[in-house]
Amino acid sequence: MPLIARIALNRPLRRLFDYIIPEGLELTPGQRVRIPFGRQQATGLVVQVGVEPPPGITLKVVAGAMENWPALPAETFKLLSWASDYYQHPLGECLFTALPPALRRGRIAEEKKDQWWRAIDSGSTIPANAHKQKALWDWLNQRSNGTPTTDILRAGFNRAQLKALQEKQLIEVVSPARPADFNEAPELLARRPRLSEAQTSAAEQLATPDEGFSAFLLYGITGSGKTEIYLHYLKEHLGNQDQALVLVPEINLTPQTVARFQHYFGARIVVWHSALNDSERLTTWLKVRNGEPVILVGTRSAALLPFTNLRTIIVDEEHDSSYKQGEGFRYSGRDLAVYRAHLNKCPVILGSATPSLESVHNAKQAKYHLVKLEERAGNAAPPVISLLDIRSRPLEGGLSRPALNAIEQILAKGEQALVFVNRRGFAPVMMCFDCGHMVECPRCDTRLTYHRRDRAMRCHHCDYQTAATEQCPKCKSEAFKPVGQGTERTEDILATAFPDTPVVRVDRDSTQRKGSIQGILNQVNTGKPCVLVGTQMLAKGHDFPNVTLVVVVNADGGLFSVDFRAPEQLIQTLLQVSGRAGRGTKPGKVLVQTCHSDHPLLKTLCEGHYLDIADQLLKEREEGQFPPFRAMAIFRTEGDTMEKSLQVLDTIKPLANTTGIETWGPLPAMIARRADKHRAQLILNARNRKKLNSLLTGICQELDQRKLPAGVKWMIDVDPQETG
Numbered sequence: 138m139p140l141i142a143r144i145a146l147n148r149p150l151r152r153l154f155d156y157i158i159p160e161g162l163e164l165t166p167g168q169r170v171r172i173p174f175g176r177q178q179a180t181g182l183v184v185q186v187g188v189e190p191p192p193g194i195t196l197k198v199v200a201g202a203m204e205n206w207p208a209l210p211a212e213t214f215k216l217l218s219w220a221s222d223y224y225q226h227p228l229g230e231c232l233f234t235a236l237p238p239a240l241r242r243g244r245i246a247e248e249k250k251d252q253w254w255r256a257i258d259s260g261s262t263i264p265a266n267a268h269k270q271k272a273l274w275d276w277l278n279q280r281s282n283g284t285p286t287t288d289i290l291r292a293g294f295n296r297a298q299l300k301a302l303q304e305k306q307l308i309e310v311v312s313p314a315r316p317a318d319f320n321e322a323p324e325l326l327a328r329r330p331r332l333s334e335a336q337t338s339a340a341e342q343l344a345t346p347d348e349g350f351s352a353f354l355l356y357g358i359t360g361s362g363k364t365e366i367y368l369h370y371l372k373e374h375l376g377n378q379d380q381a382l383v384l385v386p387e388i389n390l391t392p393q394t395v396a397r398f399q400h401y402f403g404a405r406i407v408v409w410h411s412a413l414n415d416s417e418r419l420t421t422w423l424k425v426r427n428g429e430p431v432i433l434v435g436t437r438s439a440a441l442l443p444f445t446n447l448r449t450i451i452v453d454e455e456h457d458s459s460y461k462q463g464e465g466f467r468y469s470g471r472d473l474a475v476y477r478a479h480l481n482k483c484p485v486i487l488g489s490a491t492p493s494l495e496s497v498h499n500a501k502q503a504k505y506h507l508v509k510l511e512e513r514a515g516n517a518a519p520p521v522i523s524l525l526d527i528r529s530r531p532l533e534g535g536l537s538r539p540a541l542n543a544i545e546q547i548l549a550k551g552e553q554a555l556v557f558v559n560r561r562g563f564a565p566v567m568m569c570f571d572c573g574h575m576v577e578c579p580r581c582d583t584r585l586t587y588h589r590r591d592r593a594m595r596c597h598h599c600d601y602q603t604a605a606t607e608q609c610p611k612c613k614s615e616a617f618k619p620v621g622q623g624t625e626r627t628e629d630i631l632a633t634a635f636p637d638t639p640v641v642r643v644d645r646d647s648t649q650r651k652g653s654i655q656g657i658l659n660q661v662n663t664g665k666p667c668v669l670v671g672t673q674m675l676a677k678g679h680d681f682p683n684v685t686l687v688v689v690v691n692a693d694g695g696l697f698s699v700d701f702r703a704p705e706q707l708i709q710t711l712l713q714v715s716g717r718a719g720r721g722t723k724p725g726k727v728l729v730q731t732c733h734s735d736h737p738l739l740k741t742l743c744e745g746h747y748l749d750i751a752d753q754l755l756k757e758r759e760e761g762q763f764p765p766f767r768a769m770a771i772f773r774t775e776g777d778t779m780e781k782s783l784q785v786l787d788t789i790k791p792l793a794n795t796t797g798i799e800t801w802g803p804l805p806a807m808i809a810r811r812a813d814k815h816r817a818q819l820i821l822n823a824r825n826r827k828k829l830n831s832l833l834t835g836i837c838q839e840l841d842q843r844k845l846p847a848g849v850k851w852m853i854d855v856d857p858q859e860t861g
C-alpha cells in the first residue's frame with residue numbers, strides 16, 4: 138500500500154487533496170511540495186501523512202518536496218490550523234498566509250544575495266548625454282561603504298544603468314557592509330533611562346520566559362513608559378539565542394518606536410510590515426524560520442511567522458482595530474498572539490492605555506494578570522481634559538473662539554498644539570444651498586468628500602474620483618458650498634489665524650510619499666512652536682514632548698452610532714489623542730469640542746480613569762448581550778442586487794434558528810451599496826462559542842454544496858470589529 142499525503146493548496150477551497158508519496162520520499166506536515174494539479178504543477182503544503190485513500194479514485198503522485206524541512210514548523214502549523222477552524226477560513230489559504238509571497242509562488246527557500254556596488258575611477262568617461270548614468274555614479278560615489286542593488290533600484294535607477302557603468306569599469310561589486318552593532322555603542326547605553334519606581338514595580342509583576350505561559354494586561358496610562366518597560370524586560374530576560382515578537386499596529390507611522398528598539402538591540406531588531414518588498418520578506422522570513430535570535434517588530438501578520446524559538450510576545454496598543462484583518466482570512470493578530478504564547482509556553486504582554494473591553498473582561502475573569510501603571514514617566518503629569526460646548530457658538534473651520542485663543546496662548550509660550558479632526562479632505566460633502574443637492578458617489582451609497590488641494594471630489598469607500606466644480610452640477614447655482622470639517626479646511630483656518638507659525642497637516646493624503654512622515658516628525662521634534670492638524674494617525678503612539686495642548690474639533694461622531702463598539706472606540710481615540718499632550722516637563726491640556734457636553738460618556742472621559750469607563754461600558758455590553766459576553770459572527774454577502782444578497786442570508790437564518798442561536802437580520806449593511814456591490818449581513822450571537830463554531834462549520838458545508846444565485850459572494854467574520 139502506498140503512503141498517502143493530504144495536501145492543502147493556496148485556494149479558497151474548503152477541501153484538501155490526496156496524493157501518493159513516491160518511494161523514498163519522506164514528508165512531514167507543514168512541508169512544501171510540488172504536485173501535478175490539473176494540467177499544471179502547483180505548490181502545496183502537506184497537512185497529514187499516512188491517511189486512508191478515498192476508495193475508487195486513482196491518485197496522482199507527489200512530484201517532489203521543495204525542501205527537506207517543513208516551511209511551517211509544528212507550532213506554527215498548529216496555530217494556523219486552529220485559526221482556520223476558529224475563523225472558518227479555508228485551511229490552505231490560512232497556511233499559505235504564513236509564507237512570504239516568493240514561497241507561495243513556488244520559489245526556492247533561499248536568500249537571493251543582493252549585490253553591493255561601489256563607485257571607482259573618476260567618472261570622467263561617462264558620455265556627456267548619459268545623465269542618468271552620471272547621476273547614479275555621483276550617488277554611489279557619496280556612499281563609500283557600498284550600496285545594495287535593491288536600494289539602487291528603489292532610488293529610481295535601473296539595472297541597465299548599473300550594467301553600463303560596470304562595463305565601463307566605473308563601478309565594482311563589493312562585499313556587503315556589516316550592519317553597525319549598536320549593542321555596544323556606549324553613548325546610546327548612557328541615554329537609556331532607569332525605570333522609575335512605578336515602572337520597576339510593574340516590570341517585576343511580569344513573569345519571565347522560563348515560567349511558561351501566562352498573559353499580562355499592562356494597563357499603563359499614556360506616557361507612562363510602557364515601551365521602556367518592554368525594552369527593559371527584553372534586555373533583562375531574553376537569552377542570547379532567544380527570539381521575541383513585538384506586535385505594533387502600524388510601523389510606518391511610528392518610526393521612532395522601531396528606532397528605540399534599535400537603540401537597545403541594534404542589528405538584532407528586524408521589522409515586518411506591508412511596505413517590505415518580496416525579497417526583504419523572504420530574507421526576514423528565513424531568519425525567523427532558521428531560528429536566528431531576532432527581536433521581530435511587526436504588524437498583524439507577524440503573528441503568523443514561523444518562529445522556532447519564540448520566548449516572549451509583546452502586543453503594543455493591544456486595543457487597536459488594525460490588529461483585525463478586514464478581508465479574506467479575518468484573523469486578529471492580537472488574539473493569535475495570545476494563543477501562540479499558550480502553544481509555545483511563553484509569556485505574552487498586552488499593553489495599552491485604553492485596553493479593549495475584551496482584554497479588560499479577560500483580566501476581570503483572571504484569564505489575564507492585570508498590571509497597572511498609573512503615573513506618567515519622568516516628571517510629566519496626566520493631561521487635564523475639559524469639554525467645550527459649541528452649541529450656538531460661531532465656528533471657523535470647525536474651531537471655536539475659545540479653542541483658537543487657547544492655541545494662541547500656548548504658541549506665545551513657545552509650545553506646540555495638536556488639533557484632531559476625524560475626517561481628511563476639505564469637507565465631507567458639497568451641498569447646493571439653492572436646490573439642496575449633495576454630491577454622491579455613483580458607485581456607493583455615500584457622499585463624496587471635497588479635496589480642495591487636488592480640486593477633486595473623492596469617495597473614501599471605493600476611491601471613485603471626479604473633478605470638483607464651482608457650480609451645483611444639478612441646477613448650476615453658484616451657491617454650491619462645502620459643508621462640515623476636514624483636515625484641509627482646519628489647516629487653512631489655522632494658517633490664516635497664525636500666519637507666523639508653521640501648520641503641519643498629518644493624514645493619509647499628506648503622508649503618502651515615502652519618508653514624508655519622518656519629515657513631519659523631524660519638524661515637530663525640533664520643539665519649535667507649531668500646530669499639528671490631523672486624523673487618527675496623530676493619536677497613535679507619538680511622543681512629542683513640547684505639545685501642551687490638544688484640541689478635538691468634534692467628539693460627537695461616535696456618540697450615537699448603531700455600532701455597539703462605537704462608544705469604546707470613541708473613548709479610546711479621545712484618550713489616546715489626549716495622551717499626546719504634556720508628555721514632557723510642561724503640563725498638558727485637552728479641549729474637547731462637543732454639542733453634547735452633558736453626555737455621561739464625555740463627562741466620565743474628563744475624569745480620565747479608563748478602567749472605570751471600561752467597567753461602565755462592559756455593564757452596557759452585558760445588558761445588551763454583546764461581546765465579550767457573547768460570541769459573535771457575521772455572515773456578509775455581496776451581490777449584484779440587494780435581493781440576491783438578502784436571499785442567500787434568508788436561507789442561512791433557519792439553520793441558525795434550529796440551534797437556538799440568536800440571529801439579527803438579514804439586513805442591508807450600513808453602506809448598502811459599495812463599489813456597485815449590494816451588501817447585506819446576518820449577525821449570529823451565541824452564548825456558547827463552541828456551539829457557534831460548529832454551527833458555522835455546518836453552514837459553510839451546506840453553502841459549499843448548494844448552488845447559489847450567480848453574482849453573490851459570501852464571507853464569515855468571526856469576532857467582527859465592525860457590525861455596520
Ligand SMILES: Nc1ncnc2c1ncn2[C@@H]1O[C@H](COP(=O)(O)OP(=O)(O)OP(=O)(O)O)[C@@H](O)[C@H]1O
Nearest residue numbers: 330331332333359360361362363364365514515678
Ligand atoms: N524611567 C524613565 N525616566 C525618564 N523618562 C522616561 C522613563 N520611561 C519613559 N520615559 C520617557 O517618557 C516618554 C513616554 O514613554 P513611552 O513612550 O515609553 O510611554 P508609553 O506608555 O509607551 O506611551 P503611549 O502609550 O502614550 O504611547 C518617552 O519620552 C520616554 O523616553
Ligand SMILES: [Zn+2]
Nearest residue numbers: 578581596599
Ligand atoms: Zn464610492
